[in-house]
Amino acid sequence: MERKRAKSGEIRLTEVAKLAGVSPITASRFFRNPEALSISKRERVASAAKELGYVPNLAARALASQRTEVIGVLIPSLTNNVFSDVLRGIYDASEGSRYSIQLANTRYSILQEEKLLRLFQAQKPAGLIVTGIDQTPESRSVMEAMNCPIAQIMEIGPDPVDMMVGFSHYDAAFAAVSHLISQGFRRIGFLGAQMDPRMQRRLQGYRDAMKAASLFDPRNIVTTPVPTTVTLGGTLIADLLLRTPDIEGIVCVNDDIALGALFECQRRHISVPEDMAIVGFNDLEFMASAVPSLTSVRTNRYEMGRRAVTMVTAAIDGNRPPEPVVDLGFELMVRESSSARGV
Amino acid sequence: MERKRAKSGEIRLTEVAKLAGVSPITASRFFRNPEALSISKRERVASAAKELGYVPNLAARALASQRTEVIGVLIPSLTNNVFSDVLRGIYDASEGSRYSIQLANTRYSILQEEKLLRLFQAQKPAGLIVTGIDQTPESRSVMEAMNCPIAQIMEIGPDPVDMMVGFSHYDAAFAAVSHLISQGFRRIGFLGAQMDPRMQRRLQGYRDAMKAASLFDPRNIVTTPVPTTVTLGGTLIADLLLRTPDIEGIVCVNDDIALGALFECQRRHISVPEDMAIVGFNDLEFMASAVPSLTSVRTNRYEMGRRAVTMVTAAIDGNRPPEPVVDLGFELMVRESSSARGV
């Protein structure tokens, strides 16, 4: 008839309260809202907790309060530099708040995303950040059932689950192509890898910009679903040169591809931009220091992560933004690799 | 005298059990160990859970069982490519297990690391993975109090908190320098950024290798605590060339610095390797496709992450490795940028 269960042996709130000479609930309040206590009790609880080395039990807290202070984050890749910037923004913003980040990796799989969303659901996060706008219907219904603020990031679109922070990949690619055209280039190719939905929209921006200038030729598009690498950029431009050797410029789906293409041009002694203009996408740090420096579309990845967190945390506190969809835009960073034809 | 508290409104195990016509504990067993149930009950619980859309409450589970299925991971940076590879290994390995990863970012601050460790302590993770071997005494005592398997990664050293997977940064740098010396280079510089403890050990490897060959000259070392970028590589080699214009080769603390140095050489029409040999560290993917291709020290970052997880999960299950410290070594990838002098 002993107690049925071993105590964990850890210091509990009750012990702290006893040593401080207060009730457990008073001690509990100390950790959540110290100002609610009289100064004397505040000090007694503080020193008792320190003396005993009290560590709160988050599981008990979550169970009793029916909430957590976790923001779940779903991203498709950890290797891609693009997401590390977003993550940095997310972690930076979370540091100023009382929320901690729980990160999960979907590996560009919307089924994996579904699974992870269910896992998050079981944890009752206070908020959620998901990448992109191409969730499965099943995923959407899980999100809607989660009953917490949700931010979709990286893109914007017409039908937010809740909130959105991103930019138009279509517009950005359209602008990149238009820039090359305005510089006097005509036969402009597209190099794409890892053709996820965002990349597809970039490709569509390329297509429409080329069509608008009556320059579209499907032979100038080379894409592969294979994940992006610098080396792959070399392979892709090699493919393109086989098909249409008279190509004058390329728009790359991202900067790694652009760098790989540049290296391949160096290898073949094709001068950039005289014989080949190159435009990248994302404006990773190295683009400005390459030789020649590489033109790219700068996106506000860090800010995207930061804003997602601030929007979600504000929404948790009941302060929803006036406009649920935030367009962070983009900026074309024009550099040597796309100097005007014949200049 | 009504109930004092609003129920969450969510489906609980009890509801599932009731619909299935079994006791709650039987339903509970279904989710943790379905094989323990008779086939008929197994099916009834399964369909009841599906019908009600049951989502287990992880907080309740953690509180009742006194454990979680979370492995905490502490890394110093999300932006650094090196860690994205490690993380990929960690996430890949965790996917095969029942554990989920909780990631936290120390930003190269050992004080931040201390704070995060306390936060993890409150969550009672099943295991822990921390980067490096330079924790504060306070951090070490928190880790020792956590009473779960812990793997230190990226480095190996004499005094593991529990387990270790890594390699010797000192030996790797020593080998890189020795390689350049063996290729006939004599005036060899060192370019360093983000001089955290691992980078310091690389620098020490450089120093000792140069001293062993009686080639050491402190003027050939250029370092900065500033975080690594490609652009910074250009700045550092520019500095070095100012100090010792007759420098023949450089060992870079990482590949970004090496790439930046290469670009700067291109800009100045210094031929690599004829007038300047370059060796990087980490062997990121782009090193092989640069023009000229860049020599680097390959490290097993992915495997490091993977092994850390398998070691920790095995230890959770009581299967500790025979040897707590695993040296994954390194491999010098010799490429064009360090071809023998005068060849």
Place this chain on the structure above:
DNA sequence: TTGTATGCGTTATCAC
């Protein structure tokens, strides 16, 4: 294989 009784450590509720 299944069920009963009980406890995990905390906080919500209401009263003082």
Place this chain on the structure above:
DNA sequence: GTGATAACGCATACAA
């Protein structure tokens, strides 16, 4: 500002 009481939803221990 403080405290008594009763949950929160699940798993452990033990018995059957």
